[in-house]
Amino acid sequence: MRDENQLHAAVVELVALDDAEIKYSTVQNWYPGLSEGKGGIYELGGPDVRSFRELMEAMLKVIERRRPILPIPVPLGHVMGFGFELLNKVTLGLVEPQVTRDQVKNLAVDNVASGSFPGLSDLGITPTALEAVLPEYLWRFRPSGQYAEIKNSAKKLKGRDL
Secondary structure, eight states: OOOOSSOOOOOOOOOOOOTTOOOSSOOOOOOOOTTTTTTTTOOOSSSOOOOOOOOOOOOHHHTTTTOOOOOOHHHHHHHHHHHHHHHHTTTTTTOOSOOOOHHHHHTSSSSOSSSSSTTTGGOOOOOOHHHOOOOHHHHGTTGGGHHHHHHHHHHHHHOOOO
């Protein structure tokens, strides 16, 4: 049973049914579980540790887009978050905030599995590298969506004499 007085984070529940595969997630909580080994914290993370910039660069490469990645100091991010939240309230929700103060607060803290708690290997799961799954999730954000590979292939054929 969980002790209601313990500090705990928002919980994300991952349910793996028979023959299911969990690809890439990070979940953290501070509940240690019962002494008989039931419940508790599982830190689930991929095999690599990446900076936010590296994640954005990988994402941009997969979706075949070029965008500047600008480092923004946390205090400026809080000001931006406040401004966007205020704009959202003034427009009665017509303008969605591009970033919120809570998002800035989350981005300011590393989100890396510590290794102090059971992880994927304890569940019998081998983590999958980001490069193996990212194209599968992001293909729809390419300029030509699902047809990007076909379009690139056609360009190569067009350049050849047949």
